Amino acid sequence: AQSVTQPDIHITVSEGASLELRCNYSYGATPYLFWYVQSPGQGLQLLLKYFSGDTLVQGIKGFEAEFKRSQSSFNLRKPSVHWSDAAEYFCAVVRTGGFKTIFGAGTRLFVKA
Amino acid sequence: EAQVTQNPRYLITVTGKKLTVTCSQNMNHEYMSWYRQDPGLGLRQIYYSMNVEVTDKGDVPEGYKVSRKEKRNFPLILESPSPNQTSLYFCASSWGQDPYNSPLHFGNGTRLTVT
Numbered sequence: 001a002q003s004v005t006q007p008d009i010h011i012t013v014s015e016g017a018s019l020e021l022r023c024n025y026s027y028g029a030t031p032y033l034f035w036y037v038q039s040p041g042q043g044l045q046l047l048l049k050y051f052s053g054d055t056l057v058q059g060i061k062g063f064e065a066e067f068k069r070s071q072s073s074f075n076l077r078k079p080s081v082h083w084s085d086a087a088e089y090f091c092a093v094v095r096t097g098g099f100k101t102i103f104g105a106g107t108r109l110f111v112k113a
Numbered sequence: 114e115a116q117v118t119q120n121p122r123y124l125i126t127v128t129g130k131k132l133t134v135t136c137s138q139n140m141n142h143e144y145m146s147w148y149r150q151d152p153g154l155g156l157r158q159i160y161y162s163m164n165v166e167v168t169d170k171g172d173v174p175e176g177y178k179v180s181r182k183e184k185r186n187f188p189l190i191l192e193s194p195s196p197n198q199t200s201l202y203f204c205a206s207s208w209g210q211d212p213y214n215s216p217l218h219f220g221n222g223t224r225l226t227v228t
Contacts, residue, residue, distance in 0.1 A: 004155075032212050034212075036217075041221065043222055051213045090155060099163075099212055100161075106155050
């Protein structure tokens, strides 16, 4: 069965520092991969997505993610974090040919001034 | 403005008192879905609908009902709420079955407390 693992429940980084949020998926083939962000009191917003092609994808708000097939990973990165990036981040997968989105448990990002 | 609208945003109720959480989208999306979000568990799908009059169970459907009589609306019904249904609920919609080209659009959530 498909699954998504986000190993870090929460992460704290200083403003201006770099960020990497980890995501590992379990699926035989390459699934559709997504990162969503949930700001306090808001619904989820799509940051970026990947299915094929260049393994480094760019998203909104300066985020990028890299797909590594050998590691079954799709980690989210940002070179310099801003205080407004404090939110909860969800990795999600959809199996090829399917439509059901499976979400990870989420990683809450705290940003220190 | 394209959006998914849920109401109410906050709801406190008592065990056994039927309630409905409404969800409406103005994007003519075919696919709609309900999720509940619980700490440490992420979002789990309750029910989904591929189109009008077509609904199906997700991962955690027990204790919930849905209907899809119109394309834009997808209400979530709790016939007899229990405390374990205290959660944050999200409605989402998308164009159709291609998740890459039609990712999910989410409402702002409904926080339900059942005492």
